[in-house]
Amino acid sequence: MGIPTYAGLGTALSGLEAMQAGIDTTSQNISNASTPGYAQETVDLTDSASLRYASGSAGVGGFEVGTGVTLKSILRADDPYVDQQYWTQNGKSSYSSTVYTQLDDLQSNLDDSATTGISAQLSNFFSAWGSLGGSGGASTPSAQNVVSQGQTLAQMFNSLSAQLSTLQGQASSELTSLTDPSSGEVAQYANQIASLNTQIAAQTAAGLSPDTLEDQRSAAIDSLSALVGVTVVPQSNGADTIQIGGVTDPNTGTTGAVTLVDGSSSAVGDPTTAVTLPDTADYTAATGGQVGALVQLSSPTGSIATLSSALDSVAGEVATDVNNLLPSSTPFFTGTTASTIAVSSGATAASLVAVANAASVTPSDGTDPATTGGDLMNQLSGLSSSVTAAYGSFVDQVGEAVDSADNSNTTNQALLTSVADQRESVSGVSLDQEMTDLITYQQGYQASAKVMNTMQSVLQTLIQSVGGAGI
Amino acid sequence: MTVTRITNLMVNRDILSEINQSQNLLDNTEEELATGLSINKPSDNPYGAALAIQLNGQLASLNNYSGNITDASGWNQTATTAISTIQSEAQRAQELVTEAANGTNSQADLDNIAAEVNQIISAVKSAANTQYNGQYVFSGSATTTQPYSTTSGDDAYAGNTGSVNRQIGPGTSVAVNVDLSSALGQGQSAGDGGLLDTLETVYSDLTSGNTSALGNADLTNLQTNLTSLTTVQTQLGAVQDQLTLAGSSIQSLQTTLTSELSDDEDANPASTMTAYSSEQAAFTAALKAGASIVQSSLMDFLSN
Numbered sequence: 001m002g003i004p005t006y007a008g009l010g011t012a013l014s015g016l017e018a019m020q021a022g023i024d025t026t027s028q029n030i031s032n033a034s035t036p037g038y039a040q041e042t043v044d045l046t047d048s049a050s051l052r053y054a055s056g057s058a059g060v061g062g063f064e065v066g067t068g069v070t071l072k073s074i075l076r077a078d079d080p081y082v083d084q085q086y087w088t089q090n091g092k093s094s095y096s097s098t099v100y101t102q103l104d105d106l107q108s109n110l111d112d113s114a115t116t117g118i119s120a121q122l123s124n125f126f127s128a129w130g131s132l133g134g135s136g137g138a139s140t141p142s143a144q145n146v147v148s149q150g151q152t153l154a155q156m157f158n159s160l161s162a163q164l165s166t167l168q169g170q171a172s173s174e175l176t177s178l179t180d181p182s183s184g185e186v187a188q189y190a191n192q193i194a195s196l197n198t199q200i201a202a203q204t205a206a207g208l209s210p211d212t213l214e215d216q217r218s219a220a221i222d223s224l225s226a227l228v229g230v231t232v233v234p235q236s237n238g239a240d241t242i243q244i245g246g247v248t249d250p251n252t253g254t255t256g257a258v259t260l261v262d263g264s265s266s267a268v269g270d271p272t273t274a275v276t277l278p279d280t281a282d283y284t285a286a287t288g289g290q291v292g293a294l295v296q297l298s299s300p301t302g303s304i305a306t307l308s309s310a311l312d313s314v315a316g317e318v319a320t321d322v323n324n325l326l327p328s329s330t331p332f333f334t335g336t337t338a339s340t341i342a343v344s345s346g347a348t349a350a351s352l353v354a355v356a357n358a359a360s361v362t363p364s365d366g367t368d369p370a371t372t373g374g375d376l377m378n379q380l381s382g383l384s385s386s387v388t389a390a391y392g393s394f395v396d397q398v399g400e401a402v403d404s405a406d407n408s409n410t411t412n413q414a415l416l417t418s419v420a421d422q423r424e425s426v427s428g429v430s431l432d433q434e435m436t437d438l439i440t441y442q443q444g445y446q447a448s449a450k451v452m453n454t455m456q457s458v459l460q461t462l463i464q465s466v467g468g469a470g471i
Numbered sequence: 472m473t474v475t476r477i478t479n480l481m482v483n484r485d486i487l488s489e490i491n492q493s494q495n496l497l498d499n500t501e502e503e504l505a506t507g508l509s510i511n512k513p514s515d516n517p518y519g520a521a522l523a524i525q526l527n528g529q530l531a532s533l534n535n536y537s538g539n540i541t542d543a544s545g546w547n548q549t550a551t552t553a554i555s556t557i558q559s560e561a562q563r564a565q566e567l568v569t570e571a572a573n574g575t576n577s578q579a580d581l582d583n584i585a586a587e588v589n590q591i592i593s594a595v596k597s598a599a600n601t602q603y604n605g606q607y608v609f610s611g612s613a614t615t616t617q618p619y620s621t622t623s624g625d626d627a628y629a630g631n632t633g634s635v636n637r638q639i640g641p642g643t644s645v646a647v648n649v650d651l652s653s654a655l656g657q658g659q660s661a662g663d664g665g666l667l668d669t670l671e672t673v674y675s676d677l678t679s680g681n682t683s684a685l686g687n688a689d690l691t692n693l694q695t696n697l698t699s700l701t702t703v704q705t706q707l708g709a710v711q712d713q714l715t716l717a718g719s720s721i722q723s724l725q726t727t728l729t730s731e732l733s734d735d736e737d738a739n740p741a742s743t744m745t746a747y748s749s750e751q752a753a754f755t756a757a758l759k760a761g762a763s764i765v766q767s768s769l770m771d772f773l774s775n
Contacts, residue, residue, distance in 0.1 A: 375644075
C-alpha cells in the first residue's frame with residue numbers, strides 16, 4: 001500500500017492556505033493598529049491529522065505521514081484581568097481629573113492680589129472707618145466713603161458666592177445629562193453593550209469567534225469606564241455583565257453594586273431586559289468616574305459646598321463684628337452669608353457721622369463698654385487684622401483643596417499610563433512584529449508554492465513517462 | 472515598568488505624556504518669571520497665600536496710619552506757625568505799651584499807637600482763624616466754623632473745646648489740636664484776662680491816656696498772656712514729638728513686613744532662571760528624542 005499520489009498536493013495546498021490566512025491576519029492587524037478597542041489577532045495553526053500506514057502484518061509497525069497544516073482559529077489577544085485593571089484605573093483617573101479641573105476653575109475666580117480682590121477691599125473698608133473717626137468732626141464725604149466701600153465689599157462677597165453656586169449648578173446639570181436614563185451617555189453605552197452582548201452570545205453559540213464584535217464592546221466599555229466605575233464579569237456564553245458600584249438599584253431600593261448590563265443567558269436573549277438604568281437621583285453615592293466626581297462636586301457636603309460655607313462664615317464674621325460694635329439702632333450690614341450680605345438702608349452717611357461724633361455710644365453686643373464715637377471708629381478699623389486673617393484661612397483652604405486634587409490627579413494619570421501600557425503590551429499591535437510575521441508568511445507561501453511546482457513536475461513526469469505503450 | 476511587548480501606540484502615548492509633563496513644568500516656571508512671584512494662585516503654596524494676604528492687610532493699615540501722621544504733622548505745623556505769629560504780635564504790643572507808658576508821649580502819639588494796637592488785634596484774630604486743608608485749626612472739633620469774627624468788638628469764640636483726633640497706630644490716636652481760646656479769651660466784654668481782653672484794654676487805656684495802667688496792669692497782663700502762648704506752643708511741640716516717634720516706628724515696621732512679604736511670595740530670580748534653562752533643555756531633548764523614535768520602525772530597514 002503506498003502513499004496516495006495527490007496527498008502531497010493537498011499538503012502543499014494547506015500550507016498555502018495557512019500562509020494566506022497569516023498574511024490576511026497580519027493585514028488586518030496593521031489596518032487596525034489605531035482602532036480603539038482593537039485587540040491584536042494571531043492565527044492558531046496546528047498540524048493536521050496524519051495518515052497512518054501499516055507495513056508488514058496486520059496492525060504491527062507502520063508509519064505516519066503528515067497531511068499538512070490546519071487553521072484552528074484566529075486568536076484575539078486579550079487578558080480580562082489586565083483589562084479590568086485598566087477600566088478601574090480609568091474610572092479613578094477620570095474622577096480625579098474632573099475634580100481637579102473644576103476646583104482649579106473655582107480658584108481662578110478668587111483673583112486675589114495686593115490691589116484687587118476681597119482682601120484688598122477689606123483693607124480699604126476698614127481704613128475708611130479709621131479715616132472717619134480721625135476727622136474729629138467726622139465729615140459727610142468720609143462717611144459716604146465708608147458706605148461705598150462697604151457696598152463694594154458686600155458686592156464682591158455676593159459675586160464670589162454666586163460664582164461658587166454656578167459651578168455647583170453646572171456640575172449638577174452635567175450629572176443629570178450624563179445619567180439621564182433615556183438620553184444620557186451612560187444609558188447609550190449600556191444599551192450598546194447589551195446589544196453587542198446579544199450578538200456575541202449568538203455567534204459564540206454557533207461556534208464562531210466574534211472578534212470584531214468583541215473589539216467594539218471593548219471600546220464601549222472603555223468609554224463607559226471613564227464615566228462610572230465599572231466591574232466587568234465575563235459570562236460563559238461570551239457576554240459580559242457590567243456592574244457599577246455605589247448606586248441605588250431602582251428596582252430594589254438598596255444601594256451597592258448594581259448590574260447595569262446583565263450578561264446571563266436569560267438576559268441576552270431579550271436585550272431590553274438586560275439593561276437596568278438608575279435615575280440621576282440614584283447616583284448620589286457613586287464614587288467612580290466622571291459621574292462620581294460630579295456627584296461629589298454638586299453635593300451639599302462636597303468640596304464646592306464646603307468652600308462656599310467657609311466663605312459664608314468670613315462674610316458672617318465681617319457683618320457680625322461690625323454690627324456688634326455699632327449701636328443697635330444703627331447696624332451697618334444686613335445678612336450674614338456671602339450671598340445675602342449687604343449694606344443696610346439705614347446706614348447712611350448722616351447716621352454714621354452722628355455715631356462718629358457722639359460723645360458716648362454703646363456697642364450693641366452688650367459686652368463692650370460705652371465709649372466715644374471717635375474711639376468706636378478706631379475699634380472698628382482695628383477689626384481689619386482679625387477679619388483679614390479669617391479671609392486668609394479661606395484662601396488657604398481653597399489652595400489646599402486644589403493642591404491636593406492636583407497631586408491626586410497627577411498620581412492617577414501616571415498610574416493610568418502605566419496600566420494602559422500593560423494592556424497595550426498584551427493586546428496592542430506592534431508594527432515591527434507584523435513586519436516580521438509578514439516576511440515569515442510570505443516566505444512560507446513562496447516555499448509552499450515551490451513545493452506545489454515541484455509536485456506538478458513530478459506528476460507530469462509520472463504521467464508522461466509511465467504510461468501505456470505508444471502514447 | 473517592565474513589559475514583554477512594546478507597541479507603537481504605547482511608545483507614541485508615552486512620548487506625548489512625557490512631552491506634556493515637561494511643557495507643564497516649563498509653563499509654571501515661565502509664569503514665575505513673568506510675574507516675579509512664586510505664588511500665582513493659592514494652590515502654589517496655600518499657607519503662603521494666606522500669609523501674603525495677612526501681610527498685605529497689615530501693610531495697608533500701616534500706610535493708612537502713615538498718611539494720618541503726615542496729615543497730623545501738617546496740622547501741627549500750621550498751628551505752630553500761627554501761634555508764632557500771634558506771639559510776635561503780642562511782643563510788638565509789649566514794645567508799644569512800654570513805649571506808651573514812659574510818659575513822654577502826647578495824646579496824638581498815643582492815638583497813633585492805639586491804631587497800631589488795633590491792627591495787632593486784627594492780626595491776632597486772623598492768625599487764630601488759620602485753616603489747614605479747609606479746616607479751622609483752632610475751633611476745637613467744629614472745624615468748619617470760623618473761631619473768631621473779624622468784626623471789631625465781636626470777640627466771641629464760635630468754636631468748641633472738642634478734640635480733633637488722628638489714628639496713628641492700632642488703638643492709638645492723638646489729639647492734633649490745642650485750645651487757643653483760653654489763651655486768647657473772648658475780649659474786653661468778657662473780661663477774662665485773655666490776650667484779646669488785654670489788647671482791647673490797652674487800646675482803651677491808650678485812647679484815654681491812662682499811662683499808669685499801661686505801665687503796670689497792662690504790661691503784667693501781657694506778660695501773662697505771652698507765657699500762656701508759650702505753654703500752648705510747648706503742647707504742640709510734644710504732639711509733634713509723638714508724631715515723629717510714631718512715624719519712624721511705622722516706617723521700620725513697614726520695612727520688616729515688606730521684607731517678610733517678599734520672602735513669602737517673591738520668586739528668586741537666580742534660581743528661577745536656572746530652573747527655566749534646565750527645564751527648557753529637558754523639553755528640547757524630549758522633543759528631539761520623541762521625533763526620532765516616533766519615525767523609525769523596522770520598515771525603514773527592510774529591503775523590499
